[in-house]
Amino acid sequence: MKFDDKIPIYYQIKQYIYKEIIINHLTPGSKVPAVRQLALDLAVNVNTVQRSLRELISEGVLESQRGKGNFVTTNPEILNNLRKNIVEEQLSLMYDHLASLQLTPDEMIQALTEYVNKRKETHHG
Incomplete structure (x- = not known):
C-alpha cells in the first residue's frame, strides 16, 4: 500500500479497510487479519494498525472477540x-x-x- 504523506497513516489504513469491506474482500462476519500480519502486509508500525482497528471497533465496523480476533460487523445498517x-x-x-x-x-x-x-x-x- 502506498501512503500519502499529507494524511495520517492510521486514517489511510481505516480507509483501506473500509474499501476492502465495501468491495467484499472482507465480508460481513469474516475475520480481519491479525494486527501483526496487517502491519507486515502494509509495512507500518503495529501501534499504527492497532489505532486504526481500535477506531473501527469503536465505530462498530469491526467487532472484537476476545481471544479470537477482530471480525467485520454483520450489522446491515452499519455496513x-x-x-x-x-x-x-x-x-x-x-x-x-x-x-x-x-x-x-x-x-x-x-x-x-x-x-x-x-x-x-x-x-x-
Missing part, C-alpha cells in the same frame, strides 16, 4: 452507512474541486452524467 459515508466523502471532494473551477451545481450534474455515460460506453460497449 450501509459505511458505504453511503464513503461515497458521500468522495462526492464532497469532487464537488469542492468542481466548485473551485466555478461550475454551478447544474453544470456539475451535467458533466458527471456525460462522464458516466462516456465511461459506460468505453467499458461496456
